[in-house]
Amino acid sequence: MTASSPATEPSRMRTGVAGLDQILDGGLATNRLYLIEGAPGAGKTTLALQFLLEGRARGERGLYVTLSETAEELATVAASHGWTLGGIDLFELAAAEAALSPDRETTLLHPWEVELGETVKLITDEAERTGAVRVVFDSLSEMRLLAQDSLRFRRQILALKQFFAGRGSTVFLLDDRVNAGGRDLQLHSLCHGVISLERLTLDFGAARRRMEVSKMRGARYREGWHDYVITSGGLDVFPRLIAAEHHVPFVGDAVPSGLASLDAMVDGGPLRGTCTLISGPAGTGKSTIAVQYVHTAALRGEHCAIYQFDERAGTLLTRAAKLGLDLRPHIESGMVTLRQIDPAQVSPGEFTQMLRLDAEQNKTRLVVIDSLSGYVTSMPQEKQLVLQLHELLSYLNQRGILTLLINPQSGLMGNMQSNLNTSYIADTILLLRYFEAGGRVRKALSVIKNRGGAHEDSIREFRIDQAGLRVGETLVEFQGVLTGTPTYLGESAPLLEERGVDFA
Template identity: 55%
Template sequence: MSELGPGTAPAIGTRVSTGIAGLDDILGGGLTSSRLYLLEGTPGTGKTTLALHFLREGHDRGERTLYVTLSETADELTAAAATHGWSLDGIEVYELVNDLGLDPDSEQSILHPSEIELGETVTEVIARVEAVKPARVVFDSLSELRLLAQSPLRYRRQILALKQFFAKRACTVLMLDDRTSETGDVQLHSIAHGVISLDQAPREFGAERRRLRIVKMRGIKFRGGFHDLSIETGGIQVFPRLIAAEHRADFDSRGKSTGSPELDLLLGGGLVPGTNTLLIGPSGVGKTTTGIACMLAALERGETATYYLFDEGLATLLARAVMLGMDLAPHMEAGRLTITQIDPAELSPGEFAAMVRSAVEERGSTFVGVDSLNAYLHAMPGEEFLVLQMHELLSYLNQKGVTTLLVLGQHGILGEVRSDVDLSYLSDCIVLFRFFEAKGEVRTALSVVKSRVNAHERTIRELRLGAGGLRVGEALSDFEGVLTGLPAYHGRVAMLSGASALKVE
């Protein structure tokens, strides 16, 4: 227990920060002061950590803070805080279960939730608040108080009494509940000024998915729905659900070169800022290399780029790029390029969206690549959520004037191919890659099948990869069957040779 300074309580009705930037954003500026809030969630969802954020923020602002615990000891709370590198110095911790309860001269025999009276417990809490005069209070937890009450009516009356008491003393209160009641505490929802719900969902593989939802919040506009969160060393990070309509920017929408004149012609003038392009085709057909080549052209123009790598290893990508004459290391060293390798089993969609926002708004990235959407799909609980999340993310990037490249692998090499998910309607431009056989050799064809912004070519061209990077050949006028999954070439147009593929135009 630490010595407290004089402290200053915020004016009644003003907003107070929760200590978590993402949660404050969801609430539109924080909690309304001098109100009672319910923080509910099953054990392990992060209630105590969030409560400590709340109290530490108050202490940093010069406010008196009080943590009342019926379930954890002060040593346990101190140890929990230490795991995040925090100290509880300046935060008053009052435990109703302590050594004094074992003293025969104590007013209570043994301060155990099942053996003390509810009224006496509430009286002790009130006395402690009167002595400390805190601006922020955490009460942990209501499950013990519910057991002491033994009847819903008595329990509700005591909560109402506490609410009235705290309101008269300008206290902002978080009451923690672990949802141990069989029917849920709906009546408590009606008493509390606001309700914040935490939950976690285990997955068959990878980390559990943690989420936060504002069930109710009187008098303020908040962002509804579920918001992903993570608990790491250092505390909780909340990732507000992305709403694209909140983010708009002015930008130059003139097309920019991909670095290949033939590919620019195929696209109808290059890649347009504020649009997204889907590179789709079977594995090994050249999607990633084409994306890297387009990104390299942007970097050489002086743009800043971010590339998210879900499938391939970073070292493998960099080595292959060098082999193809596309050295990315100088741009990474100069800080213009950031390549982030993602483990989809450990990442939530909300966290990924926050990473993209940070790249655009903090690092100034104007080119973003996602490679590939197949792995991103496995980070989602279901296909419908992937489409909704990706729709908001792509709309956000488009409104920020970012050039976005998406890589989507298809199942199958030759013949019938299929995709995990159909994102064609979300894409502004689609570049289709296919293998085909000619003169005893497996080759690659590409065509643009959709563009919302350019009058693109409807021809099919050959793609060849070599030490000079990528090369796009002339239109193959007699190339048939590419859209059936069984393309065949019967024409007389010269194919790209291996030697010519090594030349850089």
């Protein structure tokens, strides 16, 4: 990738896909030939139609040359997205058959039955007649069949490139990429830019799609793979996140939970622009602690967002209301956004885009991701997951957002292990444990890390009941609480009993 000097950089042409334009640093250079490659179903035709529709909206003439689909099929594709093709010129292979054999009866025409040179001549004549500024060829697979020889095919593509360069047209060449080698590198060398679309079928869940700008001469662009989805309105592309580009000034003050005893353990609360990992086995109260922070922040007038991967949103709201942490009024006022995420349907790129919209449009100050195991499910490749999560948390930190990341530990009672080692990216870690005392299952809370300041090194009992959340005294008469099998050394039980008021 190279950057052009301002004196020679050509004008930019919007593609009609906002996310792709961001990846391309504003759009495509005009008067160039571009290759759009990908397997069937990747969305090449949809992208090409958006490209032409964008031109129509800007008053630029467009020409769609279809060698594989009929005009009726294209109209059906457009209608599925709510589009019409009025104002866009269409040239079908059937038109070439009629022109080359006017006295022939109408029959089903195979691509190899038409001479390549004569067909291309008809196409260029149509381009001259329409004065098209944007041109789409769909697809090169048919032209290969017409050429029947790689050298002849290459020469014909080069001739098309020279023809359209002289007319100031920007051209999309769609290629199915079904040849034996997977990619036509000779074709890559002829084109000014190459955009690759990929469709991935997972073992379970919806297919995932991603794109890569693998080549763009003399222009800046964002490298790497970018997730995208095909919706009823076309392609929605999610550019790969680079956290360093999104820093905003903020004050890194402490964020209180509203529970004095808990805040005292974390030196007033975790700092803005940091990530707090709440770790522990199932049922210890990780999500409840996060809701406590959200409820308090909403009362202060701060926008919060909860991304619920595991628990059903309705269950969370009902449980929180019983603890005196009713989030429904804050959701209705728009102060809290609660999103139920299906990891089988949402790609990491789409999830990141949701977070960005909340952060940049809603000015969110606190984000809860519940939980890490649900996020892991959305992305099977673990190495990529670590990089994605690190970049995502760095982005939230750069914007001064406090992130609460729920981290379930393995096993019902917990064994100090999690599915993924994320402790190194957390600034604060709250650890919850079960322990047994007096024939009862109890919970313990400790702060084992706090980069933002001092923190207690004590282990305290933690309880959730009708009175809400309570943090008790230090468990000085127990030994081995963190192991889950503590030894009681005292003579009495100085533990939290049932109360009707908050201990704090």
